[in-house]
Amino acid sequence: MSTLENVDHSRSAYWKTNIRILAILLIIWFTTSFLLGIVFVKDLNQVRIGGFKLGFWFAQQGAIYVFILLIFYYVWRMNKLDKEFDVDE
């Protein structure tokens, strides 16, 4: 009985950690695309890198690069987490 409870406990800890990682990554996802690329695009466009206005660059380039990094970070982080909680395959 106690081992079963332990499993339950560790599973819910695993899930909570997963949710926390998800929340942080989704905040970054939302910020780079919807905030930097859309809501604050005009303010950011005052800043320039080379020929790009920064807001425009985020909307047409930067956000996409960030998306890729987010997924690969999540892959790496979850593989680690799966091992920590002994739920990997």
Next chain:
Amino acid sequence: MDILTCTYIIVGLTFLLYIGIAIKTRASSTKEFYIAGGGVSPLANGIATAADWMSAASFISMAGLISFMGYDGSVYLMGWTGGYVLLALLLAPYLRKFGKYTVPDFVGDRYYSQTARLVAVVAAIFISFTYVAGQMRGVGIVFSRFLEVDINTGVIIGMIIVVFYAVLGGMKGITYTQVAQYCVLIFAYMVPAIFISLQLTGNPIPQLGFGSTLADGTYLLDKVDGLLTELGFMAYTSGSKDMIDVFFITAALMVGTAGLPHVIVRFFTVPKVKDARKSAGYALLFIAILYTTAPAVGVFGIYNMITNINGKNMDALPAWVQNWQKTGLIKMEDKNKDGLILYQKDQQKNELIIDKDIMVLANPEIAGLPNWVVALVAAGGLAAALSTAAGLLLVISTAISRDLLKNALAPDISEKKELLFARFSAIFAVVVAGYFGVNPPGFVAEVVAFAFGLAAASFFPIIIMGIFSKRMNKEGAIAGMIIGLLFTLGYLIYFKFLNPSLNNKENWWFGISSEGIGTLGMILNFMVSILISRFTPPPPKHIQQLVEEIRIPRGASSAIVH
């Protein structure tokens, strides 16, 4: 060798390659037919997903669309890539662990209800059909432009090819064909883009090139901003859509991407949960190669059009302009009879009409590249259209043979019969899609945009809640799905078909266009289902256990055996 001969040879060779792969990797069981046996490597699945995802529209039209929309075009760039983050983080790993064959499978099992399954099947079939009709048309258009055959003949040739490898190969066959198709299409897209970038800015990387300087030292984007404002247009780097609309359209496309059945089903094909996460990453990486190049191609395109044509003498235009004039993609009319071509926002004075597709199609000629590159672009466009069509057709045939026949009408059917039936459904789906390709309903372009809104308002919320909420029950899910669908469909039909004259900012709810309304439909779906589920009984114990199970990666490879 002339362009036509080159095109025939290259397109013919790629077709032989696709058919060869299909024969080698043909499916021999329902599991192979539906999900490629669940044994595709994450890299191969990522590449196949990218090819599946990028349609004829992404390949041929998107860069041109962006070059006329400027900043507003960002909705497509962010919208059609950001959804993969949602897929990788919120959907793919759990659906893989669930381990069945289709989206309606998940909906039906998780919500312990044949009604929910049926609503999901209808939505999946409807979404996929609207989408695939556009693809078959795309195949026809590429054929007619590059191989000089009639559009309808092109559609029929495309149908035969697709029937051959989708029916024979199933998911297994199309996965490996899509890997080959990705290679063809990305090569065909990048070669002209790199040469144009080099020609204009001296930088071989298009992603950097469009932020670089021209030969005269001014930045390309500043130059284009200046040229466009001079002609009466908005500056390229600022948009004309309201911020709220840009926000809602981007969200609808992202969430819609994550809810499209032909995308989701790809993550059932890999062996493990961690492979599902990883292959979403690969998919986005391979999509991003094209999607970060497209905005550069758009800027190069509009710059080349304006500087080569505007203000020039009609008789002294470059050869490529005259060539494309024959196809009707560039139209000119000297309205004021001064012998010069004038490009203006003001339609009374404007003398030049440019089709968006030309920004990609004419690139090899503008860059002065050899004929085989032009032929390659044709093969690339076909690869993009065929790979997407095959993926969609498979969803339709699976929905018919698996979700309707096996899971609802005839549960006792033998596997051999089910496989046969799956192949027949694929043929049926191709014929229907081909019919719409030959006789396109006038609203094809619009219904493709609908597919995203509908997927966003129906599938996305109930799948998310099916995973992240143990309390969500069938009453909530069915009500949410139906309300989300009806609301979105109603808004679209009202503004697109019933009252097109009212389709403007003043009449839209909160300033949201029909392209972005799926986001509101999704929010509505979430709210309705949460509310209803609180007043109805919680799901049975074994369903709550199922949810517990899909949250844990271990055991995914065995979960697939049913």
